[in-house]
Structures are given as C-alpha cells and as structure tokens.
Amino acid sequence: MGGTGDPRYRALAIIERAHRGAVEAQFTGPLYLARGLGAQLDGPIAVVLRGVAVTLAVAGGHASALHLGDRSFDTLPDPASDIRALLDRDGQVYVITQDCALLAVPIDRMVDGVVPIDAGLLPDLVECSALVWFL
Amino acid sequence: MELITGAPDRTLLLVLMATPHEADTATTMFRLADAALRAGHRVTVWTCGWATGLTLRSLGGAKPRNLASWSIDYPSTARLADDLIAAWPDRLTWVVCRFCMYDRGTTDQPDNVTLAPSRRFGRYLADADQSLMMGVM
C-alpha cells in the first residue's frame, strides 16, 4: 500500500464521515483533501472508506443538477469522480465490507479499482503506514 | 420566475440552525425553499449559528479555484442565496439572526438580507403558516 517514494511519508487516510455539505462543499470534500495531501507526498495515498463513507465509492453517485431560482446548479459533489482521480494517481481506495453489508451497498456497484477489505485488516494497513489521518 | 401552479400563497419559515460543511442540511434548505417558491408559496429563510455565514460577502461570488479543475466556476453559497433572492424578490426573505451574526463574527452581510434581532424570531414564526427548524447549532 501507500506510495513508492519515501516510506516516511507513506500515508493512510481514513474517511468515515460523508456527504457533509453539497452546496457549500461542491468539490472540497475529504476526497479532495486526500488528493491534495497525496499530491504533496512522495507517492500516492491510500484511502480507507468506512461507515457511511463507503457510499462515496459507489459508481454513479452523482446528481446532474439542482434548479435553484434561475440557476442550474451543476457543480454538486461527484465523489465517484474523485475516487477515480485518486486511483488514476496510483492511489489505493479500500472499502470495509462489513460497513457495505450494514448499508446493503453491493460491492459490485463500486467504482472499478476500489478494493473491498475486511475490517480486521485495518490494523494491517495502519501498520504499513507512517502517517495515518482521519479526514 | 414563473410559478408552476396557481399561487397558494402560504408562508413557509425555514430555520437553518445546522452548521455548513457538517451535513447536507443547507442543500436541503435550498431545495425546499426553491420548491416552495416554485409552488407559489412565500418563503422566509432564517439563519442562526454558523449558518449565518452562508451569505457572507467575503465569500465572494465563487469558491476558490479547484486545483484539479481550474476552469470550472463553483458558485459560493453567498451567490446561490443572492441568485435565489433575485429570482424571487417578492416571495423570498432571507433573514440573518443578528445575535448569532455577532456571536460568530459573520458580520459582513450583503444588503439584500435582513438582519433581525433574535427576539424578532417569534414575529416571523407568527407570520408563517408553517415552519421547519432544520438542524442544531
């Protein structure tokens, strides 16, 4: 897991809170933060989605636009796109299978490349990381 | 802006207590306000706590640039509120609780919102046909 560069900056981001403000956040959610932090590290970042945040990795979880007054507001958060961007930069994205089961989210609905893992593997991921952040 | 239906002309008071960036409550409030206005009702939005910051002039018209999508314009909540007020100038009233505004330092408010003392809340409540308290401070 983690980056190919300096192991001192091998980072694991754990995201367990999600959907925290659409009109005010738009692109500035925890996945954007993970991307930004990863860009400043010497290698990609690993992201674990747990709790309700597993829904961030569902392919197609994006509304087209909201109509507010005369405005068509089309810059709503697009977490699946953020996930793809992380994966495109050689990042790794994991979802906790037990949380997917609790929410009845099928694993096959996830963005391609997202890896389902058992919750019991989280300590392994932490052990492999020099930097561990809850975002 | 045209109404979808004949104007029932009832007044809905939406009280936004929830802190932005904590949940999607501000989004739900915008959606409810727009839907009620389109249905011909009047809407009063009353913001308390950190929600008073949604209309801050210092937010500008747009969010900071997205470093991953440089050319896309992301409107600020201040602009969304301003646009909604402009679309429904006679039917939408946006009120900022003055106490909360001072308490949170969110004092840089635009001219098209009403700054009301907290004791006036009861008046808005009495003037509304229905109210919804959304979230906690």
Place this chain on the structure above:
Amino acid sequence: MITRLGAVSTFGGTPGEPWEGLSALTAPGPRYLLIESRSPMESPDVGAFADLAAGLADRGHPVDVVLVQNAVLMARAGAAGPLPALVERTGVTVHADDHSLVTRGADCADLIADVRLCNAAGLVELLLTSGCTPIWH
C-alpha cells in the same frame, strides 16, 4: 413512572398540573411529519426518533417519516436499522428523498418495499398539509 405529560409540571407550572401555556403551544396537530437526516451508523438517536414515530402512530396520529440526506441509507432493502419494523407500523408512511438517494448512489429499486420516493416539492406539500406538525432530526 410518568406516563402522561399532563401529570407533570412543565416549565414552572403548578406541580401536578400542566403548565397552562403548554397546551396552547403544543396543541397537537392530527398528523406528524418526522424528518430524519442521519444514518443509524452516525447516531444511535436515529433509533429513538423511529421509536417516537411509532409512539405517535400508536396514539392514533397519522405519521409521515421522510428520510433525507444520510438517513436514506437505511432505506435500502437489507440495510441495518429501524426502518423495516417502522414501515410495518399502522399509521406510518415512510418516504425517501430522491436527490439524497441519487447522490449516494442508490436506485429506487434498492429500496425497502413500501418506502415511497419523495422529492423537494413533495416534502413541501407534506409540510404545508393542514394540521401537520413537522419535526426535524
């Protein structure tokens, strides 16, 4: 054990008698609109709010429960939470907000049977139904 509100002193009223202002303030509408915004994964209070819906229905009130934001995550068939039992209760109608579902990657085909889809306009209609008391959670 307190079993009825009328048996307790509330807000400084004479002990043993209900505060005289209370009935005017809380005169119950014949129907309730309970809006849940959180997932059971985020808060154990979600279960208590479902209990409130069931309790109101047991007292003969029609109750509409609308799931918005992360609360829609418990509307998926097979999801953990209090919803399967709640939809079975007589007098309780459960709705799930379409926008919240879409933004969380869920289809209406994923929903528990008997959960109805609702949009912002539908929620406004429920809010403005005569005699409705809305409660946001």
